[in-house]
Structure formats: C-alpha cells, structure tokens
Amino acid sequence: xxxxxxxxxxxxxxxxxxxxxxxxxxxxxxxxxxxxxxxxxxxxxxxxxxxxxxxxxxxxxxxxxxxxxxxxxxxxxxxxxxxxxxxxxxxxxxxxxxxxxxxxxxxxxxxxxxxxxxxxxxxxxxxxxxxxxxxxxxxxxxxxxxxxxxxxxxxxxxxxxxxxxxxxxxxxxxxxxxxxxxxxxxxxxxxxxxxxxxxxxxxxxxxxxxxxxxxxxxxxxxxxxxxxxxxxxxxxxxxxxxxxxxxxxxxxxxxxxxxxxxxxxxxxxxxxxxxxxxxxxxxxxxxxxxxxxxxxxxxxxxxxxxxxxxxxxxxxxxxxxxxx
Amino acid sequence: xxxxxxxxxxxxxxxxxxxxxxxxxxxxxxxxxxxxxxxxxxxxxxxxxxxxxxxxxxxxxxxxxxxxxxxxxxxxxxxxxxxxxxxxxxxxxxxxxxxxxxxxxxxxxxxxxxxxxxxxxxxxxxxxxxxxxxxxxxxxxxxxxxxxxxxxxxxxxxxxxxxxxxxxxxxxxxxxxxxxxxxxxxxxxxxxxxxxxxxxxxxxxxxxxxxxxxxxxxxxxxxxxxxxxxxxxxxxxxxxxxxxxxxxxxxxxxxxxxxxxxxxxxxxxxxxxxxxxxxxxxxxxxxxxxxxxxxxxxxxxxxxxxxxxxxxxxxxxxxxxxxxxxxxxxxxxxxxxxxxxxxxxxxxxxxxxxxxxxxxxxxxxxxxxxxxxxxxxxxxxxxxxxxxxxxxxxxxxxxxxxxxxxxxxxxxxxxxxxxxxxxxxxxxxxxxxxxxxxx
Numbered sequence: 001x002x003x004x005x006x007x008x009x010x011x012x013x014x015x016x017x018x019x020x021x022x023x024x025x026x027x028x029x030x031x032x033x034x035x036x037x038x039x040x041x042x043x044x045x046x047x048x049x050x051x052x053x054x055x056x057x058x059x060x061x062x063x064x065x066x067x068x069x070x071x072x073x074x075x076x077x078x079x080x081x082x083x084x085x086x087x088x089x090x091x092x093x094x095x096x097x098x099x100x101x102x103x104x105x106x107x108x109x110x111x112x113x114x115x116x117x118x119x120x121x122x123x124x125x126x127x128x129x130x131x132x133x134x135x136x137x138x139x140x141x142x143x144x145x146x147x148x149x150x151x152x153x154x155x156x157x158x159x160x161x162x163x164x165x166x167x168x169x170x171x172x173x174x175x176x177x178x179x180x181x182x183x184x185x186x187x188x189x190x191x192x193x194x195x196x197x198x199x200x201x202x203x204x205x206x207x208x209x210x211x212x213x214x215x216x217x218x219x220x221x222x223x224x225x226x227x228x229x230x231x232x233x234x235x236x237x238x239x240x241x242x243x244x245x246x247x248x249x250x251x252x253x254x255x256x257x258x259x260x261x262x263x264x265x266x267x268x269x270x271x272x273x274x275x276x277x278x279x280x281x282x283x284x285x286x287x288x289x290x291x292x293x294x295x296x297x298x299x300x301x302x303x304x305x306x307x308x309x310x311x312x313x314x315x316x317x318x319x320x321x322x323x324x
Numbered sequence: 325x326x327x328x329x330x331x332x333x334x335x336x337x338x339x340x341x342x343x344x345x346x347x348x349x350x351x352x353x354x355x356x357x358x359x360x361x362x363x364x365x366x367x368x369x370x371x372x373x374x375x376x377x378x379x380x381x382x383x384x385x386x387x388x389x390x391x392x393x394x395x396x397x398x399x400x401x402x403x404x405x406x407x408x409x410x411x412x413x414x415x416x417x418x419x420x421x422x423x424x425x426x427x428x429x430x431x432x433x434x435x436x437x438x439x440x441x442x443x444x445x446x447x448x449x450x451x452x453x454x455x456x457x458x459x460x461x462x463x464x465x466x467x468x469x470x471x472x473x474x475x476x477x478x479x480x481x482x483x484x485x486x487x488x489x490x491x492x493x494x495x496x497x498x499x500x501x502x503x504x505x506x507x508x509x510x511x512x513x514x515x516x517x518x519x520x521x522x523x524x525x526x527x528x529x530x531x532x533x534x535x536x537x538x539x540x541x542x543x544x545x546x547x548x549x550x551x552x553x554x555x556x557x558x559x560x561x562x563x564x565x566x567x568x569x570x571x572x573x574x575x576x577x578x579x580x581x582x583x584x585x586x587x588x589x590x591x592x593x594x595x596x597x598x599x600x601x602x603x604x605x606x607x608x609x610x611x612x613x614x615x616x617x618x619x620x621x622x623x624x625x626x627x628x629x630x631x632x633x634x635x636x637x638x639x640x641x642x643x644x645x646x647x648x649x650x651x652x653x654x655x656x657x658x659x660x661x662x663x664x665x666x667x668x669x670x671x672x673x674x675x676x677x678x679x680x681x682x683x684x685x686x687x688x689x690x691x692x693x694x695x696x697x698x699x700x701x702x703x704x705x706x707x708x709x710x711x712x713x714x715x716x717x718x719x720x721x722x723x724x725x726x727x728x729x730x731x732x733x734x735x736x737x738x739x740x741x742x743x744x745x746x747x748x749x750x751x752x753x754x755x756x757x758x759x760x761x762x763x
Contacts, residue, residue, distance in 0.1 A: 073419045073420075073422070073423055074419060074422060153592060153594045153596065154596070160596075160600070179535075179592050179740075181740065264593075265536055265537075265538065267592075267593075268592070269737055269742065
C-alpha cells in the first residue's frame with residue numbers, strides 16, 4: 001500500500017513548488033525595509049499585545065507572586081517563602097483532587113477524540129439535511145454550561161430522571177449518577193463528553209474536508225474499501241488535527257471547573273473535587289488566596305509540561321525529517 | 325458569642341452564583357478586579373454613595389422604589405443603587421472590589437460573610453454608632469444582633485432575617501390519611517409521618533434534604549443538634565463540641581430516615597426539591613419564607629415549627645447585613661443615615677409588605693401596617709413566631725467556611741449510608757479541629 005504512506009509523509013506538498021516563497025528573494029532588501037516592516041507589525045499587533053499583557057501575563061506573574069504569600073485578599077499580605085508549596089505537598093485533599101483530575105482526563109480525552117472522529121466521519125457526507133445534523137451535533141458546544149448542568153442533573157436524577165426511567169423500563173439496573181460518590185465523576189465525564197464532541201467533530205470535519213478527494217478516489221481504484229480508506233488514508237492524514245485536539249482537550253480537562261460547579265460542586269464526599277475546583281474552594285470560600293495561587297502555579301507547570309510532551313509526540317514526523 | 329450563617333440559599337440567587345463564581349475565578353487569576361461599580365463621587369456639592377445588593381425580582385423592585393423615595397427626600401445626599409450579580413457572590417465581589425480599590429459604601433452581605441469582612445480595614449465599626457437613640461439597636465431580634473457582632477464589634481445592620489420551619493403539602497397528608505404536623509411534633513412523629521408518605525413505586529418521599537455538603541446541608545443538622553442540647557463548638561470557639569450524645573442523636577435520626585426508612589429525597593444541591601414539592605412528590609420540607617413564593621398556587625400547604633427533641637423546637641436563623649465601608653467621613657455619615665432609614669421599622673415594614681420578607685425589628689409587628697402584612701402573607705405568621713425559637717447562632721469565625729465544609733461532609737456521609745453516625749462524628753470532629761488549628 002504505497003498510497004497511504006506517501007500521503008501521510010507529504011500532506012502539504014501538493015502545492016506546486018514554485019509558489020512557495022524562497023529565502024533568497026526575501027534577503028535582497030534587508031536593512032531599512034525590515035525595520036519598517038517590524039514597526040508596522042508591532043503597531044498592528046499592539047492592541048492584542050496590550051490586552052494579552054494586561055489580562056494574560058500580568059495576572060500570571062501576580063499569581064506567581066501571590067503563591068509566596070499568606071494572603072486573604074483583605075489584610076496586608078505576608079511573605080512566607082515556599083510555605084504554601086510545602087503545605088501543598090502534604091495536603092491529602094489536594095492529592096485527591098489530582099487523582100480525580102487524572103481519572104477524568106484519562107477518560108474524557110480519548111473518549112471525546114474517538115466519538116468526535118466518528119461523528120465527523122458520519123457528517124462528512126452529501127446526504128439530504130446534512131446541515132441539520134451538523135448543527136445538531138454542534139449545539140451542545142454553544143449551550144451554556146449552566147444550562148447543560150441543570151439538564152443533566154434532571155436527566156440523571158436517580159429517582160425522577162429520564163435515563164433511569166428508561167433503564168428501568170427495559171429491565172436494566174439503574175444508577176445514582178451525581179448522587180453516588182462512586183459514580184459522580186463518571187457522570188461528569190459523560191456530561192462533558194456530550195458537550196465537547198461537537199467541537200471535536202467540527203475540527204475533524206474541517207480536517208476531513210481538507211483532504212484531497214483524488215487520494216480517496218485513487219485508493220478506491222486500487223481496490224481499497226471505504227472503511228479501509230477511512231482508517232488508512234483519512235485518519236493518518238488527520239494527524240495534525242488530532243494532535244491539536246489532543247492538546248486542546250487535555251488542557252481543558254486539566255482545567256475542568258464549570259461543569260463540576262454546575263452539577264456536583266465537588267461532591268458527593270469530594271468525589272468530583274478536581275484541581276481547579278479545589279483551587280476555587282481555597283480562594284473564594286476559605287479566602288486562602290496565597291495557597292490557591294500555589295495550586296494554580298503547580299497546575300500551570302503541569303499543563304505546560306504535558307502540552308510540550310504532547311506536541312512533540314503528535315508532531316508529524318515528516319515535518320521535522322523523522323521521529324524526534 | 326458571635327454569630328454567623330451562610331444564609332439560606334435561594335433558588336434564584338443560587339443560579340446567579342454560578343456565573344458570578346466563574347467570574348470570581350477569573351478575577352483571582354486575572355488579579356484584576358471583577359468589575360465593581362464605579363464609586364460614587366461627591367460631585368456637585370452633594371454626596372453620593374454607592375449601595376450594592378444582589379436582590380432580584382420583587383425584592384429588587386421594592387428596593388429601587390425605596391431608594392427613589394430616599395433620593396427624592398434627600399437631594400444633597402444621593403444613593404446610587406448597584407446590582408452585584410447576586411447575593412450568593414456578594415462577599416467575593418466586595419473583596420475583589422477592595423483589591424481593585426473600588427468598593428461600595430454600603431454592601432448587602434450574608435451574615436456568614438461578617439467575620440471575613442470584619443478583617444477589612446475599611447469597614448466601619450458600628451459599635452458606638454448603634455448606641456445613638458435613633459437607631460434603637462435593641463429593637464432588632466437578638467439573633468440578628470448577634471449575627472452582626474464579631475469579637476464584640478458590631479460590623480453591620482440587620483437587613484433581612486429568616487428561619488427554618490416545617491412546610492407540608494396538605495393534599496399528600498390527606499391522601500395518606502395521617503394527621504398534619506403540629507407545633508408540638510416530636511422527631512418520632514416526624515419520622516413516622518415521613519415513612520407513611522413514602523412510596524417507592526410512585527417515587528414519593530416524606531422529606532427532602534439538601535445533601536450537597538454545603539451550608540445548606542449543615543444548617544438543618546445544626547437545628548437538630550441544638551434541639552438535642554448540643555453545640556457545634558465549645559463556648560470559646562476553640563474546639564469542636566458536636567461529637568456528643570446530642571450529635572449522635574441528630575445524626576442517628578438522619579440515618580434512620582435516609583438510610584433505614586429511605587423516606588428522604590436527597591437533593592444534590594440544585595434545588596430540585598422545590599419542583600418536586602410542587603409536583604406532589606415530596607410531603608414535607610424544612611425551609612424558609614424565601615421558598616413560599618415559588619410554591620405553585622394549586623399546592624395547598626401548611627407551616628409549623630420544626631419537630632422537636634424532648635419539647636425543644638429550636639430553629640436556626642439567617643440574618644443578613646448591610647455592611648458599610650469608609651470612603652470619606654461625609655460619605656460614611658450618609659451611608660449610616662441611609663441604612664438607618666432603610667432598616668427603620670416603618671420603612672422596612674413597607675418592604676416586608678411588598679416582598680413577603682419577615683420583619684427585621686420587633687416593633688414592626690406592633691405597627692398597624694403589620695396586619696396588612698399578615699393578611700397578604702398568612703403563612704408568614706408561623707415564621708415570624710418561630711423567630712422566638714432562634715436561640716443559638718453559628719460561630720462568627722473567619723474560618724467558618726472550612727468548619728462548615730467539614731461538618732457538611734460528615735452529614736453527607738451519614739445520609740449516603742457511607743458512614744455510621746459515631747464514626748462520622750469522630751472524623752468530622754477531627755476535620756474541624758484541624759480547620760480551627762489552621763487559622
């Protein structure tokens with residue numbers, strides 16, 4: 001099967017070569033032109049730089065500073081060095097929140113990826129009313145988390161919920177969902193997967209539609225089945241898209257908060273207290289802002305590391321000339 | 325002793341809290357204040373103060389009306405009313421405002437926030453100010469006075485008061501053929517009735533308990549603990565005191581009902597219980613006046629005191645406060661005058677008549693307008709009378725939120741059948757000990 005391999009290796013070289021800018025042309029007029037270019041460039045991005053600086057960088061730095069303080073946001077702060085971090089290392093509730101976050105991430109990310117891919121494949125067809133189906137799949141993404149939370153608490157109510165009542169009707173066992181400490185985290189996974197599949201499907205669909213149809217046609221002429229072509233041509237070609245989604249979903253699941261806040265509030269018995277919810281509790285219920293900031297810093301570092309690793313792993317080997 | 329209490333969680337307020345909370349997280353991470361109102365300046369010769377509140381619906385409408393009255397009568401000292409996004413997040417908003425240097429002159433706050441805000445250097449200490457004759461401080465109910473006091477310092481003026489009473493669905497009692505609750509019901513009467521009202525096949529429950537581990541879970545337990553003669557902390561607020569025979573009795577009663585009889589619907593904290601009460605699925609609630617307006621007109625209900633333990637029908641109350649913060653002496657003086665006026669018997673009774681909120685001053689019940697109030701809200705009479713059954717108050721500690729979380733976990737674990745009452749008391753007590761030590 002030479003077609004898929006080639007396709008995977010060279011997804012972006014379908015453009016005719018001469019159209020790609022060559023370095024030699026650009027280096028002709030360096031000097032002043034470059035400086036004016038740079039100034040114009042900075043002028044154009046300065047609003048964004050300013051906004052990101054004020055709302056992005058400054059807070060990050062401030063949170064970092066805060067993490068070395070005892071600070072209740074009201075009385076003067078006290079410098080306590082690494083005290084918050086030391087305390088964090090021995091905090092069983094924090095450890096539990098990490099465990100919950102990891103369990104959540106390990107379930108949420110792969111399930112969402114696979115379901116998104118399948119949904120995208122199903123939506124990548126020319127059939128009557130396809131727009132309606134596409135909108136239907138995407139609607140959960142634009143639905144407010146709070147609304148989703150309220151709807152799911154009702155759907156998954158152990159006594160009056162639609163899901164249990166259906167299970168009961170067909171003679172299957174029913175569940176406690178959000179009210180059972182052993183099931184609540186999985187219920188949150190189910191709810192968030194539902195909310196995110198539309199987003200994943202949208203990205204995958206865009207990726208699928210970017211794949212030239214002649215590749216698929218060629219495969220079919222070579223006698224490849226539709227299913228085979230999907231798994232051996234389209235899915236490998238979606239590698240950059242999958243990589244992006246993997247990183248994006250992982251970051252989001254490590255930062256899970258809204259859905260927990262809207263449904264279980266970390267309970268029952270802290271079974272859904274994820275890291276950011278714990279941070280929220282420390283910062284805005286107990287007013288331990290310094291301690292909460294140290295949690296934020298730890299989470300920031302963890303996400304940075306995970307993201308770098310994921311980006312490396314999901315990088316297209318052909319782009320850097322081989323596996324890194 | 326001092327008083328605290330995260331106020332009853334009203335359904336509508338609670339919804340608002342979620343949005344506000346995400347905003348609050350952004351505020352911390354952003355380190356930029358989450359938008360408080362612009363502070364009123366002293367322009368044009370007069371003084372303008374900012375009053376922030378989280379009232380919605382009828383209460384918000386009436387407050388606006390009253391502020392308009394004040395502004396018409398006091399052209400040189402104007403009040404600028406600002407909605408803070410919901411009372412559930414008032415504390416977070418106010419604190420963020422201090423961080424940004426942009427805070428209201430007067431803020432409506434839950435009693436539970438009193439101890440936190442008492443730390444605020446800008447807070448106006450009212451201890452001497454309430455001694456003025458025109459304030460008539462002793463006219464406020466004692467539990468309100470206590471809720472406004474932190475370490476002997478008076479930090480706010482009572483803005484709203486309520487308490488827990490027993491609300492029951494008359495039709496369900498008639499259907500089950502059992503006598504309706506009375507003011508002298510015992511815990512056993514309550515348990516028996518709840519069991520009779522429960523029907524697994526129709527998914528009917530005798531009682532609903534908010535079992536999300538929040539203060540909503542805690543305060544119903546506290547009422548039972550106090551009835552049984554126990555208390556949350558020792559008198560000096562230094563140690564937990566609920567690992568006692570009273571604590572055991574209260575938790576055992578909860579376990580007997582929720583686990584043994586399965587006669588309790590365990591609400592996960594989304595206020596589903598009220599919809600279920602409206603649908604005739606739940607026979608009895610322990611709730612406050614704020615829920616009455618959400619009960620459908622076709623549901624006929626009655627109200628009594630909470631069932632008692634050996635004749636003690638103590639309940640728990642949640643006074644909220646107007647707290648004042650210093651900008652300048654003229655603004656502080658205006659703030660004080662305005663709050664005094666707003667919480668005076670005559671003006672507050674107007675508010676009560678319009679909204680169905682309980683009187684905050686004892687003398688309101690002696691005014692002629694009070695009869696109008698009772699005629700308009702007949703069910704409120706029990707709640708007003710029940711204010712006399714408020715004996716204890718929650719400890720007014722800055723770390724109360726942590727204590728509450730520990731106790732909430734304890735009650736939750738028993739209700740879910742995950743722990744035996746005696747074991748739960750031990751671990752709950754240990755958790756509270758470490759919360760107190762961490763302060």
